[in-house]
Amino acid sequence: MPEYQENSIIDSIDRLAESFYRLSLRAPRIASAARPGQFVMVSCGPFLDPLLRRPFSIHRCNGSDTLQLLIRVVGRGTELLARCRPGQNLNLIGPLGHGFNPPAAKTPICLIGGGIGIAPLLFWAERLEPPERCTVLLGSRTGEELIQLAAGFRDLGCRVEIATDDGSLGHHGLVTDLLAAHLPATAKAYACGPMPMMAAVAQICRDAKVACEVSLEAHMACGLGACLGCTVHGTGNRYLHVCKNGPVVNAEEVAWQR
Ligand SMILES: Cc1cc2nc3c(=O)[nH]c(=O)nc-3n(C[C@H](O)[C@H](O)[C@H](O)COP(=O)(O)OP(=O)(O)OC[C@H]3O[C@@H](n4cnc5c(N)ncnc54)[C@H](O)[C@@H]3O)c2cc1C
Numbered sequence: 263m264p265e266y267q268e269n270s271i272i273d274s275i276d277r278l279a280e281s282f283y284r285l286s287l288r289a290p291r292i293a294s295a296a297r298p299g300q301f302v303m304v305s306c307g308p309f310l311d312p313l314l315r316r317p318f319s320i321h322r323c324n325g326s327d328t329l330q331l332l333i334r335v336v337g338r339g340t341e342l343l344a345r346c347r348p349g350q351n352l353n354l355i356g357p358l359g360h361g362f363n364p365p366a367a368k369t370p371i372c373l374i375g376g377g378i379g380i381a382p383l384l385f386w387a388e389r390l391e392p393p394e395r396c397t398v399l400l401g402s403r404t405g406e407e408l409i410q411l412a413a414g415f416r417d418l419g420c421r422v423e424i425a426t427d428d429g430s431l432g433h434h435g436l437v438t439d440l441l442a443a444h445l446p447a448t449a450k451a452y453a454c455g456p457m458p459m460m461a462a463v464a465q466i467c468r469d470a471k472v473a474c475e476v477s478l479e480a481h482m483a484c485g486l487g488a489c490l491g492c493t494v495h496g497t498g499n500r501y502l503h504v505c506k507n508g509p510v511v512n513a514e515e516v517a518w519q520r
């Protein structure tokens with residue numbers, strides 16, 4: 263699969279919620295090669311601090327010249343990204359990793375996203391024909407973080423259900439509370455979010471005998487398979503290197519209990 267280093271140009275940056283930002287970037291080589299579930303390594307500023315690039319899922323992509331990233335500010339690198347302005351350059355490497363594998367044609371699909379893990383699911387929903395077959399379950403701390411993201415899925419024609427930790431929107435509780443009711447009418451599930459959420463999704467899908475793919479999270483220093491820092495325990499005493507074997511893997515490949 264082609265990978266490029268590209269100096270992208272920021273088209274726009276929008277604040278969606280207190281610490282959520284959406285960056286639109288012009289990066290034609292990466293945008294034309296990107297597949298849903300893949301990520302880019304981003305150099306967060308022009309200086310040496312922070313030294314390492316940061317991994318971000320491709321949130322949306324028009325397939326020709328523009329892609330979007332959804333950024334939650336958690337530290338130095340993401341803070342710098344949130345302060346960027348249109349016209350600035352951001353150096354990217356991508357598209358990287360294995361993305362989502364397609365389901366059988368026209369079968370009903372469930373997408374489950376928790377927090378910033380929602381980021382890659384919109385790109386995936388845009389490519390799933392027809393998007394009306396997707397039920398999307400979104401969870402977050404507060405409703406504010408979900409309003410605009412949920413609208414993106416609804417605009418495609420997906421059915422959306424919401425769960426929030428503080429009860430400010432939708433179900434008051436965990437997004438996984440919503441899942442079991444949908445599985446009898448689901449052929450395949452795709453999840454991205456915190457590891458405990460994905461472990462719960464994997465278990466619920468296993469119990470219901472529904473195939474499930476997850477997009478794993480791990481600290482990444484290189485994103486290219488060189489540092490071996492992004493290891494997750496796999497089944498059968500294997501190690502999964504998230505940047506190369508993933509980030510998307512079959513849920514059955516992960517040793518969730520370790
Ligand atoms: C494949 C992949 C896709 C990702 N996609 C997105 C995305 O679309 N949007 C987004 O906002 N973030 C995404 N992340 C997480 C993002 O890379 C980190 O939040 C970012 O690197 C933090 O950089 P920082 O310098 O701001 O924070 P740091 O100062 O490096 O860290 C701040 C805090 O965040 C924690 N942290 C840092 N990296 C990770 C990580 N990879 N997983 C869990 N916790 C972490 C640290 O332990 C620390 O507590 C993704 C991570 C991976 C591996």
Ligand code: FES
Pocket residue numbers: 481482483484485486487488489490491492503504505506
């Ligand atoms: S991040 Fe370096 S090997 Fe995966």
